[in-house]
Amino acid sequence: MKVDFLNLKRLNEQYEDELKQACARVIESGWYILGAETEKFEQEFASYCGVKHCIGVANGLDALTLTLKAWRELGKVNKGDEVIVPGNTYIASVLAVTEADLVPVFVEPDEVTHNICPKAIEGAISEKTKVILPVHLYGQLADMPAIMALASKYQLLVLEDSAQSHGAELDGKKSGAWGNASGFSFYPGKNLGALGDGGAVTTDDDELAETLRALRNYGSHIKYQNLYQGLNSRLDEIQSAMLSVKLKYLPAQTAARQELAVFYQREINNPHITLPKVAEPQSHVWHLFVVRTSSRDALVEHLTECGVQTQVHYPIAPHKQQAYSELNHLCLPLTEQLQDEVLSLPMSPYLSEQERSKVVDAINSFKVKE
Numbered sequence: 001m002k003v004d005f006l007n008l009k010r011l012n013e014q015y016e017d018e019l020k021q022a023c024a025r026v027i028e029s030g031w032y033i034l035g036a037e038t039e040k041f042e043q044e045f046a047s048y049c050g051v052k053h054c055i056g057v058a059n060g061l062d063a064l065t066l067t068l069k070a071w072r073e074l075g076k077v078n079k080g081d082e083v084i085v086p087g088n089t090y091i092a093s094v095l096a097v098t099e100a101d102l103v104p105v106f107v108e109p110d111e112v113t114h115n116i117c118p119k120a121i122e123g124a125i126s127e128k129t130k131v132i133l134p135v136h137l138y139g140q141l142a143d144m145p146a147i148m149a150l151a152s153k154y155q156l157l158v159l160e161d162s163a164q165s166h167g168a169e170l171d172g173k174k175s176g177a178w179g180n181a182s183g184f185s186f187y188p189g190k191n192l193g194a195l196g197d198g199g200a201v202t203t204d205d206d207e208l209a210e211t212l213r214a215l216r217n218y219g220s221h222i223k224y225q226n227l228y229q230g231l232n233s234r235l236d237e238i239q240s241a242m243l244s245v246k247l248k249y250l251p252a253q254t255a256a257r258q259e260l261a262v263f264y265q266r267e268i269n270n271p272h273i274t275l276p277k278v279a280e281p282q283s284h285v286w287h288l289f290v291v292r293t294s295s296r297d298a299l300v301e302h303l304t305e306c307g308v309q310t311q312v313h314y315p316i317a318p319h320k321q322q323a324y325s326e327l328n329h330l331c332l333p334l335t336e337q338l339q340d341e342v343l344s345l346p347m348s349p350y351l352s353e354q355e356r357s358k359v360v361d362a363i364n365s366f367k368v369k370e
């Protein structure tokens, strides 16, 4: 028996009939872009997150990019302004910043949570800083009370990257409801995943929501009247219908992920492995269960031999990518250490008893050769 990192077929099989019915409904409607299904899902997801507006877009990267572009159209940020981002994030968070002609300023993570460190954010604020872009990495909310306090002290906007944290909650407030706006991804492997690409922005800001609705649609509210140089970046009717089905099951799936995380935390006891830490159980929705070890290559080899599939999130930090060669000289010691030490274990709401035990046994039998 092999344990998959994440088996999407098994995941979507759980509601196969409902998905097929929803798909048939859209086919029969004859309406495929910006219609009733997208409006319905937008309302459901806004209400789930506890915000006024949800604007469906084509993917998570566009959700972040379009929000920054909307703030530029609204005169809240200008070309060349600085955006504070975590050094150890997925590259999409950074691509959004540069795509909007803004400047990313990297900040190191907190040693324990691996989320962006508020103290380091404060140290990075300059005259040009306009936005903080915290990423709720691996599904755990960043320290939002501290980040919102900094934003108010220095008059900055906050754009959450919620691509990994659907439903994560602190003090009764969900991911997507903390910042001025938040970008979500519905990539199939995310906690709420479509059957293709998808994304959304959530916000309480009426003016921003209005601007985003135009920007995702060529910059137009009324056909052939273009207010902005927009994009074509919309959430399809079919994907909206799939997401409406899957959103109903998200709370149960989140609980199953949290239960698996508790099991891993309790059963893994290998001195060479550092387990992830959580302050508040509800603030982590376990998109990924990431352990840390200084012998990662050996651990991957051992787990592969045992039939346990793993992944690395992420092996090369954005500032070390060829795409950002002008930033390669930057030195972010903790970010660079993490990229060499982190390893993501199988995490899914549908891992069997046998599979989860196999993962634990494989990890606990790992020995470091002297």
Ligand SMILES: *Cc1c(COP(=O)(O)O)cnc(C)c1O
Pocket: 059, 060, 061, 062, 089, 090, 092, 093, 135, 161, 163, 164, 184, 185, 186, 187, 197, 198, 199
């Ligand atoms: C997945 C992801 C994105 C991008 O979402 P896509 O829908 O794949 O474009 C952005 N940020 C983070 C942290 C992600 O994990």
